[in-house]
Amino acid sequence: MPKCPLSPKAGLDIGHKYIEVETMSRKAVVIGSGIGGCAVASLLAKSGCEVTLLEAHSFPGGRCASMEKQGFHYDFGVHMFSRGDRGPHGEVNRRLGGDLKWITRDPACRVMGRVEFDFPLDIKPLMHQVNLARNLGVRAKSYVGSFRLFRSLLKGDDVEVNDQVCLQDYVSRFTDDEMIHLFINCLSQLFFALSYKETSAGEFIWCSSRMFNEACFGYPVGGSGEIPKSFLRGLEAFGGKAHFSAPVVRIRIENGSVKGVETASGYYPADIVISNCGILRTIDLAGREHFPEDYVRKAEQYRYSNSYVTVKYALERRVVLYPVVFYMPHLPAEEVFRYVEEETVPEDPYLFMPVPANHDPDLAPDGKQLVIVGAPAPPGASGDLCAAILDRVHDKVCELYPDLEAAVLWQSRSTCNDAAELTGHHAGEAIGLAQTPGQAGRLRPELATPVTGLWLVGADVGARGIGTEMAAASALRLADILK
Ligand SMILES: Cc1cc2nc3c(=O)[nH]c(=O)nc-3n(C[C@H](O)[C@H](O)[C@H](O)COP(=O)(O)OP(=O)(O)OC[C@H]3O[C@@H](n4cnc5c(N)ncnc54)[C@H](O)[C@@H]3O)c2cc1C
Numbered sequence: 001m002p003k004c005p006l007s008p009k010a011g012l013d014i015g016h017k018y019i020e021v022e023t024m025s026r027k028a029v030v031i032g033s034g035i036g037g038c039a040v041a042s043l044l045a046k047s048g049c050e051v052t053l054l055e056a057h058s059f060p061g062g063r064c065a066s067m068e069k070q071g072f073h074y075d076f077g078v079h080m081f082s083r084g085d086r087g088p089h090g091e092v093n094r095r096l097g098g099d100l101k102w103i104t105r106d107p108a109c110r111v112m113g114r115v116e117f118d119f120p121l122d123i124k125p126l127m128h129q130v131n132l133a134r135n136l137g138v139r140a141k142s143y144v145g146s147f148r149l150f151r152s153l154l155k156g157d158d159v160e161v162n163d164q165v166c167l168q169d170y171v172s173r174f175t176d177d178e179m180i181h182l183f184i185n186c187l188s189q190l191f192f193a194l195s196y197k198e199t200s201a202g203e204f205i206w207c208s209s210r211m212f213n214e215a216c217f218g219y220p221v222g223g224s225g226e227i228p229k230s231f232l233r234g235l236e237a238f239g240g241k242a243h244f245s246a247p248v249v250r251i252r253i254e255n256g257s258v259k260g261v262e263t264a265s266g267y268y269p270a271d272i273v274i275s276n277c278g279i280l281r282t283i284d285l286a287g288r289e290h291f292p293e294d295y296v297r298k299a300e301q302y303r304y305s306n307s308y309v310t311v312k313y314a315l316e317r318r319v320v321l322y323p324v325v326f327y328m329p330h331l332p333a334e335e336v337f338r339y340v341e342e343e344t345v346p347e348d349p350y351l352f353m354p355v356p357a358n359h360d361p362d363l364a365p366d367g368k369q370l371v372i373v374g375a376p377a378p379p380g381a382s383g384d385l386c387a388a389i390l391d392r393v394h395d396k397v398c399e400l401y402p403d404l405e406a407a408v409l410w411q412s413r414s415t416c417n418d419a420a421e422l423t424g425h426h427a428g429e430a431i432g433l434a435q436t437p438g439q440a441g442r443l444r445p446e447l448a449t450p451v452t453g454l455w456l457v458g459a460d461v462g463a464r465g466i467g468t469e470m471a472a473a474s475a476l477r478l479a480d481i482l483k
Pocket residue numbers: 031032033034035036037054055056057060061062063064076077078079080081082246247248249276277281308309310374419422423424429430431432457458459460466467468469471
């Protein structure tokens with residue numbers, strides 16, 4: 001097994017029980033079992049580090065956790081995976097020799113609402129792009145501009161030059177067609193939990209080109225929670241340890257270098273500490289005095305993605321026949337996410353509706369169905385506002401599927417507060433640090449921190465991509481730096 005090239009350090013006595021008593025050598029502690037934490041922990045264990053992962057909750061996965069109730073396996077989030085096996089999850093799995101398997105469906109999705117059509121898995125053939133424009137109801141005079149936009153998204157050039165451009169302006173360079181603007185605005189909210197007014201065009205081009213060229217949009221066998229769980233099986237296989245219900249209460253730093261972490265029950269010395277719990281939370285766990293003032297100030301000013309409110313429906317029979325439903329509201333592109341800015345209730349909510357049991361039938365008991373629905377909400381939205389948005393979401397779902405209400409065995413709702421509770425991020429943001437022009441690409445916060453040996457991983461730092469895939473990509477980068 002290759003050695004992890006980290007210098008041995010002496011242990012510290014701070015009055016806590018020592019969990020590890022031998023001389024510290026090649027020891028890494030990972031705080032948090034979100035996708036980023038699980039991926040980097042397992043990859044470092046494979047490269048020869050002695051890895052301990054500490055998770056605050058009793059289960060793994062953070063925002064990508066799955067739960068089970070009465071034989072229904074449902075996700076905390078509303079997840080689909082833009083690159084499936086071809087993206088960073090597949091890459092982590094291959095490096096670990098893991099057993100993560102993916103399901104894709106063609107058509108990938110049913111678009112409903114303002115227009116209705118099946119969205120094909122592979123949009124590369126020109127005929128599929130012609131059909132897309134026709135199905136979206138693009139005006140004849142906007143065809144040329146729309147195809148040039150599709151081409152530029154597929155080609156994926158000019159990512160960096162457009163990192164500082166907002167997506168709405170980028171789309172306007174090609175066309176003013178209302179339906180194209182509405183479609184891209186809804187996609188932006190799907191990819192990044194941000195309106196296209198706020199999204200970095202470079203980031204959108206990067207993600208679209210991969211998603212549309214790889215044609216691997218899919219869902220893992222066993223549900224979203226299977227991704228972190230499979231990474232944790234890798235961690236265990238390479239000799240690492242994971243402890244649950246073990247919130248880290250302090251990151252110990254001396255003379256500008258990390259020394260280890262403390263939980264309520266003990267002290268874990270380490271040469272390397274990797275935090276998956278966000279920049280601000282990491283700074284607070286370590287103590288602000290250990291960081292340059294401008295680093296802390298910047299961390300306080302970062303903008304986060306919107307939150308999502310969700311409903312999970314356990315149904316006594318199959319009601320929705322599509323693998324995924326993407327509902328585009330009957331509203332102008334400019335108006336569709338105004339309710340998020342104004343912190344009100346949507347007139348006609350945009351919905352994203354994956355049906356996990358239509359991918360993997362084992363996720364619901366025989367003949368039954370699990371449907372998950374999500375809609376954006378302002379970050380930090382109050383419980384009352386989330387409840388009001390969820391009522392509107394439920395009404396819309398029942399309007400689209402009049403048979404659904406009578407088939408509901410139980411439903412479970414989640415709000416911004418639940419997401420905050422799950423991650424420790426106060427705004428309950430769905431994705432992480434927002435992929436805005438000032439926070440994408442080279443301007444994304446780095447994996448390294450100013451403290452020697454203290455690193456960050458996850459959807460806030462050091463990578464591009466959509467949600468979980470960005471978190472896994474940051475883990476791949478960090479594992480390559482540290483191996
Ligand atoms: C409703 C919703 C829909 C989404 N849809 C998609 C989608 O379709 N596709 C997609 O790819 N992504 C989607 N995402 C985003 C995606 O889930 C996240 O971006 C990703 O999971 C974040 O991973 P992370 O590595 O940053 O870790 P996080 O999920 O932030 O996990 C951090 C972990 O650290 C733990 N932790 C925090 N503090 C401590 C501490 N002090 N000690 C120990 N442990 C601690 C937490 O308990 C948690 O387990 C969605 C998210 C939501 C909520």
